[in-house]
Amino acid sequence: xxxxxxxxATGVAQEGPSLRRRNVQDQSRSNGTILQASPDVDFKxxxxxxxxxxxxxxxxxxxxxxxxxTFLSFFTRMYKIGLSxxxxxxxxxxxxxxxxxxxREFYFDVHPPLxxxxxxxxxxxxxxxxxxxxxxxxxxxxxxxxxxxxxxxSTFGALCVPVAYYTARELNFRRSTVWLVTLMVLCENSYAxxxxxxxxxxxxxxxxxxxxxxxARFHRxxxxxxxxxxxxxxxxxxxxxxxxxSVKWVGLFCTALVGLYTAEDxxxxxxxxxxxxxxxxxxxVARVAGLIxxxxxxxxxxxxxxxxxxxxxxxxxxQMSSLFQANLRGTEVGKDSPLEVAYGSRATxxxxxxxxxxxxxxxxxxxxxxxxxxxxxxxxKDANNDWFFxxxxxxxLYDPEAPLLYPGDKSIIRLIHSQTGxxxxxxxxxxxxxxxxxxxxxxxxxxxxDEKDHWTVEVVSDAASRDRxxxxxxxxxxxxxxxxxGCYLRAGTVNLPQWGFxxxxxxxxxxxxxxxxxxxxxxxxxxxxxLPAGDPGSYKSPFFRDFIHLNVAMMTSNNALVPxxxxxxxxxxxxWQWPIxxxxxxxxxxxxxxVKYFLLGNPAVYWGSTFSLLVFGSLIAWYLIRWQxxxxxxxxxxIDHIHYSGxxxxxxxxxxxxxxxxxxxxxxxxHYYPALYFAIxxxxxxxxxxxxxxxxxxxxxxxxxxxxxxxxVIGLFVLFxxxxxxxxxxxxxxxxxxWFDKWRISD
Numbered sequence: 144x145x146x147x148x149x150x151x152a153t154g155v156a157q158e159g160p161s162l163r164r165r166n167v168q169d170q171s172r173s174n175g176t177i178l179q180a181s182p183d184v185d186f187k188x189x190x191x192x193x194x195x196x197x198x199x200x201x202x203x204x205x206x207x208x209x210x211x212x213t214f215l216s217f218f219t220r221m222y223k224i225g226l227s228x229x230x231x232x233x234x235x236x237x238x239x240x241x242x243x244x245x246x247r248e249f250y251f252d253v254h255p256p257l258x259x260x261x262x263x264x265x266x267x268x269x270x271x272x273x274x275x276x277x278x279x280x281x282x283x284x285x286x287x288x289x290x291x292x293x294x295x296x297s298t299f300g301a302l303c304v305p306v307a308y309y310t311a312r313e314l315n316f317r318r319s320t321v322w323l324v325t326l327m328v329l330c331e332n333s334y335a336x337x338x339x340x341x342x343x344x345x346x347x348x349x350x351x352x353x354x355x356x357x358x359a360r361f362h363r364x365x366x367x368x369x370x371x372x373x374x375x376x377x378x379x380x381x382x383x384x385x386x387x388x389s390v391k392w393v394g395l396f397c398t399a400l401v402g403l404y405t406a407e408d409x410x411x412x413x414x415x416x417x418x419x420x421x422x423x424x425x426x427x428v429a430r431v432a433g434l435i436x437x438x439x440x441x442x443x444x445x446x447x448x449x450x451x452x453x454x455x456x457x458x459x460x461x462q463m464s465s466l467f468q469a470n471l472r473g474t475e476v477g478k479d480s481p482l483e484v485a486y487g488s489r490a491t492x493x494x495x496x497x498x499x500x501x502x503x504x505x506x507x508x509x510x511x512x513x514x515x516x517x518x519x520x521x522x523x524k525d526a527n528n529d530w531f532f533x534x535x536x537x538x539x540l541y542d543p544e545a546p547l548l549y550p551g552d553k554s555i556i557r558l559i560h561s562q563t564g565x566x567x568x569x570x571x572x573x574x575x576x577x578x579x580x581x582x583x584x585x586x587x588x589x590x591x592x593d594e595k596d597h598w599t600v601e602v603v604s605d606a607a608s609r610d611r612x613x614x615x616x617x618x619x620x621x622x623x624x625x626x627x628x629g630c631y632l633r634a635g636t637v638n639l640p641q642w643g644f645x646x647x648x649x650x651x652x653x654x655x656x657x658x659x660x661x662x663x664x665x666x667x668x669x670x671x672x673x674l675p676a677g678d679p680g681s682y683k684s685p686f687f688r689d690f691i692h693l694n695v696a697m698m699t700s701n702n703a704l705v706p707x708x709x710x711x712x713x714x715x716x717x718x719w720q721w722p723i724x725x726x727x728x729x730x731x732x733x734x735x736x737x738v739k740y741f742l743l744g745n746p747a748v749y750w751g752s753t754f755s756l757l758v759f760g761s762l763i764a765w766y767l768i769r770w771q772x773x774x775x776x777x778x779x780x781x782i783d784h785i786h787y788s789g790x791x792x793x794x795x796x797x798x799x800x801x802x803x804x805x806x807x808x809x810x811x812x813x814h815y816y817p818a819l820y821f822a823i824x825x826x827x828x829x830x831x832x833x834x835x836x837x838x839x840x841x842x843x844x845x846x847x848x849x850x851x852x853x854x855x856v857i858g859l860f861v862l863f864x865x866x867x868x869x870x871x872x873x874x875x876x877x878x879x880x881x882w883f884d885k886w887r888i889s890d
Contacts, residue, residue: 204318209305212325216304219329219860219867220297220338225290226869227738230281232730234341238277238292241266241341244452245273249471251459251522251693253701255442256449257389258343263452265295265341280732292341300338300345304329306352307820311827313359314788317838319849320831326853327752327823330860333744335867337813340730343390344813350387351817354397355795355824357383358404362787365408369425377433384434385441392701393817396798398438403794405430446690461501461522462696465493465617465667466606467684475524477617480669482607482677484532484614485547489561490669491528494520494634495620496661497695500647501528502567502634504560504585510642512572515584516565520634520647529561533589535597535626547673552602552611555626557592564588566596569625569632569651576637580650581630597626603663606682616669618682622662625651631662636699645703704808714811718803721815722756722822724749726885727866728812733890735873741866741888742812744819747856752822755829759793762829789828795821 200207230238236252237259243250244263252259266273269288283289307328311321328334338345357380364373384401387394409430412423456474468476484490492502500520505527508514521528533541534548535555550556558567565585574580587596600621602611607618614621623632630651637648652662713729720726727743763785766777777785799818803810830852837845860867865877866888878889 205312208322209308209325212308212329213301213305216301216329217298219335220301221294223868224293224297224339226871227731227740228283228289229731229737230277230279230283231340231740232279232342235277235279237262237343238266238275238341241292242271242273242275242277243457245271246457247453247455248457249453249455249459249463250457251462251696251700253697253704254343254391255389255445255697257386257445258346258391260445260448260452261346262292262296262341262343265292268295289341293339296341296345297338298345299349300334303334303338303345303348303352306349306356307823310352310356310359310824313356313363314792314824314828315784316788316827316831319834319838319845320827323830323849323852323856324823324827326856327745327748327826328820330856331745331748331819331823332860332863332867333742333812333816333819335860336730336740336742337816339740339867344816347387347390347393348816348820350383350390350394351397351820354380354383354387354394354401355820358401359787362404369429374429374433377429378437381433381435381437382441385438385445388438389442389445393799393814396802396817397795399798400791400795401434403798404791405434443690446693447686450686450689461524462498462693462700463689464495464684464692465665466682467689467692468667469617470683476667477669477677479676480616481671481674482615483549483674484616484666484669485549485671485674486532486534486541486556487543487547488532488669488671488674489529490532490616491667492530492558492664493667494647494661495663495665496634496636497692498636498697498699499634499661501525501667502530502558502649502664503528503646504563504565504567506563507642509575509582509584512575512582513570513584513586515568515586516560516563517639517643518567518583518585518649519639519643520649527560527562530567531559531561533557533559536592536594549613550600551613552600552621554600555597556600557596558598559589560585566592567598567632568592568596569628569630570595571628574648574650575643576639576648577635577650580633580652581625581628583632583649583651594627595625598623598632599626603657614666616666616677618665620663620665622657623664629653629655631655631659632664633659633662635661636695636702638703647699701808712809715809716812718800718810718815720885721812721818722749722753722800725883726812727887729887733874739870739874741870741886743863743866743886743888745856745859745863746882747859748823748826749819752819752826755826756793756796756822758829759789759825762832763790785832789825789832792821792824792828796825 240250240252240259241262244260245266269291271287271292275284275287304325308321308325311324316324334348338348357376361373361376361380364370364376367373380401384394384398387397409423409427412418412426454472456468456471456476460468460471460474460476465476468474481488494500494502500522502518503521503525504516504518507517509517532550533556535557537555559565560567563585566587567583568586569581569583572582574582586592600614601624602614603620603622605611605615605619607615613619624630625632628651630653632649633652634647634649638645639648652659656662716726716728724744724746727741730740730742731737733739766785769776796818799821800815803814834845834848837848863880866880870877870888874889876889880886880888
């Protein structure tokens with residue numbers, strides 16, 4: 144009986160009363176003794192099932208696969224990372240910024256501070272003291288562990304691979320597609336190359352990847368609203384948005400993608416009439432807190448740390464307000480400056496607009512208009528920033544031996560340029576760029592001039608006193624109204640052309656807008672031997688004002704990064720070249736003795752992902768046409784899959800790519816890398832969608848197709864591995880990789 148039961152296969156239908164009672168004790172007697180039958184299940188339990196390696200892998204794939212991919216990612220990003228011992232490409236910028244953090248010197252850059260603070264942290268961990276200047280092409284000194292700093296940066300690039308794996312899972316791709324997306328990120332040559340240096344791009348990519356992962360996971364939890372996990376991923380999305388934006392403003396495009404999703408999600412909930420208004424309001428408040436407040440706090444916190452660390456005067460002081468500079472250690476701003484300005488005082492005059500510079504003039508003249516001496520705003524220390532306060536021409540000439548007189552509110556003054564002796568002047572001539580304003584120039588001298596050299600002081604506020612009868616260094620905000628024309632001296636955010644050295648245009652604006660901070664000025668530094676020194680450090684600049692000021696200055700400088708038609712930039716490229724992999728970038732010199740790196744993508748990844756974007760558009764058009772004709776072949780779950788796993792990656796690509804189409808600033812191939820990730824996700828969706836019939840028909844055919852794609856992606860990475868790991872010797876060795884003329888891998 145027992146033997147017969149043991150011969151039955153699991154899952155086979157078994158009949159008969161004895162089989163139905165096989166787990167019941169047999170009460171029959173044998174030789175007068177009650178016997179208990181050994182049940183079949185006990186026999187099976189005594190036999191340990193044999194589990195194959197493939198079954199174990201299948202069960203634990205969600206851990207084994209990402210661990211394997213991560214190991215390969217660290218290898219491809221770190222192998223031979225210290226081979227080149229010279230400052231490579233933009234390491235000259237970001238390594239130097241890291242040095243400023245270590246020396247705690249205030250500097251200025253167009254990017255937010257988080258990524259550069261992490262560079263500084265890597266230098267601190269490497270035992271670096273910040274003394275190296277990071278000049279392009281210069282050899283690293285022995286005491287600087289540049290290899291560790293590069294390894295630190297490459298960690299962010301390496302971690303992009305497992306993040307891509309879990310993102311593909313959250314987008315509900317099949318396992319074969321999850322592996323493909325992960326392989327495309329792993330074997331993307333440009334990602335591997337740019338992650339190997341002291342740059343911000345690996346951090347930007349990492350936080351872009353984490354933002355997409357957090358968003359995808361949060362979307363999958365829609366049916367678990369207000370659960371702990373739902374809140375966790377909501378706030379993690381907000382933190383990630385704050386981090387990616389704090390590395391580079393390109394992160395705002397990722398923010399826009401999440402914002403687009405959030406707006407659609409709330410709109411759908413608004414249309415759900417069964418949802419109580421209190422629940423809808425809770426959804427709104429949760430998203431405002433998690434996706435607006437949290438990112439802003441993270442972004443502001445990075446600047447708070449930035450200001451906290453950079454407590455010493457440095458090369459970026461002039462971008463900030465005078466009061467901010469006066470509180471930096473070692474600053475010359477306001478140092479020993481007399482508190483009250485008198486006639487005869489020499490001073491620098493700072494524009495109080497966000498990102499404002501110092502009132503400046505130089506011997507060069509305007510090529511058009513009056514052709515008189517140029518007046519601009521300049522952000523750097525220069526003797527051409529100094530001006531003398533003089534009485535107007537209707538008052539007695541300035542006498543250095545006479546008792547001191549002080550200009551104040553409603554005083555009519557002249558400002559004389561200290562280097563050229565010319566008067567600050569305006570007239571009814573259109574400004575060179577802002578044609579609706581009057582031109583401001585330097586004209587005449589202390590004796591030659593007219594009433595158009597006169598300016599009326601209008602005090603706006605004073606942080607130190609309510610007394611408006613005097614101008615005070617650093618604390619008095621004032622406007623300068625042209626006495627004859629009635630216009631106001633203004634320095635906005637417009638840059639002059641190359642003939643004006645790209646400096647800020649200064650005009651006389653006709654509109655009287657007292658709230659226009661670009662018409663507000665203050666005395667930054669002040670010299671007068673007849674007056675006692677003041678204490679400029681007794682007044683503090685508020686954090687929020689400094690935060691806004693620096694961000695506007697960053698925006699202004701970023702907008703000024705336009706291509707110079709008079710210069711040839713061999714590294715720059717145009718937006719249309721990126722998706723088709725039309726061009727690469729030499730990251731260093733190309734001499735035989737230099738280890739050479741070429742920034743170029745994997746052709747299979749680039750061309751495949753770009754092609755998938757076109758095919759996705761055709762797919763949507765196909766289903767829309769069929770839907771219009773009455774076909775309803777797509778199930779709601781499939782429509783949802785196309786929407787969130789296909790359409791949103793495409794939207795992410797457009798949001799990251801199209802701004803560079805309209806952007807006037809100079810652009811390079813690495814500006815496409817965040818958009819490339821969304822193209823990779825789109826490629827994953829398209830391949831996943833189009834191979835579904837194969838998966839249903841025969842999984843073996845599906846895996847053959849995927850194996851071919853895997854082989855192409857891996858094979859091309861291996862073929863172009865030299866541009867990632869470094870090319871030593873004569874570049875002609877790699878002429879077989881120069882498939883196109885713009886791929887300047889060899890001469």
